[in-house]
Amino acid sequence: MTTPTTTEREDTRAWVLHPDIRGHEAARDADLALEEAISLAHALPGLNVVGSEVVRLPRPHPGMLFGKGKLEELKERMEANDVGLVLVDGPVSPVQQRNLEKALGVKLLDRTGLILEIFSERAATREGVLQVEMAALSYQRTRLVRAWTHLERQRGGLGFVGGPGETQIEADRRAIDEQLVRLRRQLDKVVKTRELHRASRAKVPFPIVALVGYTNAGKSTLFNRMTGAKVMAKDMLFATLDPTMRRIELPGGGPEVILSDTVGFISDLPTELVAAFRATLEEVLAADLIVHVRDISHPETEEQAEDVHAILDSLGVTEDTPQIEVWNKIDRLDPGAREAIVTRAARLDNVQALSAWTGEGMEALIEAITAGITEATHETTLTLGFDEGRKRAWLFEKGVVEGEEQGEDGFTLTVRWSARQQAQFEQL
Known part of the structure; x- marks a missing residue:
């Protein structure tokens, strides 16, 4: 997903829609949900929210989300208010997104897309940036499903005349997967550095x-x-x-x-x-x-x-x-x-x-x-045999050992730890 910069979004006039689907068990108060969606929109720099509304639906239309009459009404509203971006507070399938953008003549973001945009703006650390990029690619990968208007075959790469090739979607999925692998490797390095910091804190x-x-x-x-x-x-x-x-x-x-x-x-x-x-x-x-x-x-x-x-x-x-x-x-x-x-x-x-x-x-x-x-912490006395070096090392790594004496059969340790640390130790 290519994220527009703040400059590119400058003064983009946005309209927020919250679909209130009748009989949706997990549904909350629609007006409060719309209020939260507007707050999400305000969290994205450069957006000018010029309008918002709750759209009550008996059921979502599979291809368009909204019914024909509602779409015509929305299109008039978008044109009258010079709206350039519609934010739908809920999931929108790739097919629905394509059809809605065509019907309304504006760009559209669903709740996931909007949150990804905000996260990409706000992530400050290297780890945060990588995590957002991976999340955005995973999201973009789902957007490829049936989102293309063409499924023409590319020429096969094995030299067979008329041989089976791969669809454009498959090629794009493969490119995204390769990029995800690269990002995951980079993230692993960052996380390892973080684990070292965490280990030093544990001591x-x-x-x-x-x-x-x-x-x-x-x-x-x-x-x-x-x-x-x-x-x-x-x-x-x-x-x-x-x-x-x-x-x-x-x-x-x-x-x-x-x-x-x-x-x-x-x-x-x-x-x-x-x-x-x-x-x-x-x-x-x-x-x-x-x-x-x-x-x-x-x-x-x-x-x-x-x-x-x-x-x-x-x-x-x-x-x-x-x-x-x-x-x-x-x-x-x-x-x-x-x-x-x-x-x-x-x-x-x-x-x-x-x-x-x-x-x-x-x-x-x-x-x-x-x-x-x-x-949260309590003191315990433990006796460990000489063959339980891994457990002893774990206790020192966590920084919970307050005293230790060596005897003929092993070590007697005085530890001060939390119930969580004790539970972790007992699973070693």
Whole structure:
């Protein structure tokens, strides 16, 4: 996928459509979904969103998505508003995309294509850039299916007269696959470098605290307040795409920790991106404590939290890793709702209500993180035989050994570790 530059997109007039399909079980409130889609569009520099609407459908038309009457109505609207790009908040098949672009006379992006465009704009590290390129190629590969108007045969390359060749689609798929292999090799090198950094961090006995949450929940604002760093923190979806890590000493004589800010999660994240960004989210798997940041002022905060839990489950995060839930953005609530949320949070275990923007509630959160880190580790005495060198090396590599004595039959080690590390050790 060739991504237009910001300059090329300058002042592109865009129209956002959210198809509301009747009877769709997973469907959320259509107006809120449209609002999120508009926020996605605003996250792409150079786009000027001049209009938006929910399109209610009894069922999607297989070839055009929308019915004939609706298409004529949309075409008039696009022409009247000089629209150059239509953004459809949902999946659009290659055939539908081609037919819609022809019928409406504009370029079209579906939800996956739009998110890929945003990711390609925002990726800052080498790993992020490579992951986006791979995701874009994987997406482009699916776009080749039936997207061509011609399937003429190319001449076979083996010298046989009239011999079978390959279709244009097959040639393009092969070119994409070769490029994917090249990118994967480059990514492997970058990931190995990252693993070395992670291994060096593992030897330093600092717990890792990972901030996770739905996109635009306020993770980067919280990260900045805790670290004094200047991570991009705007009221914009996907403001952070690459993990940012800082070693900090928690206030009030608290322990030193490594704080990690991660990419925001989103509902219906394209499968290409879930796979491509798995390495980015691996920092969460290494965490000793997960801080789940929620925008408690959002009308669909519960559904957003469910999306986050689902992605954490898919990553393999287990219940062994302690979690704190942060109900952020209480400053956006009216006084009555705000008091109710703060009171409710105080009654629940591992829940903190605060405003990362104003700083209200930060002291209580720091205390909770300090307690969570302290409770997250416990001391154990182990006895290992001389033939269990691999297990002993693993313990030292993780930096959990506090003392060791050698006896006639092996080693007696005093270790301080988390339940997650103990579970990993027991599987060795």
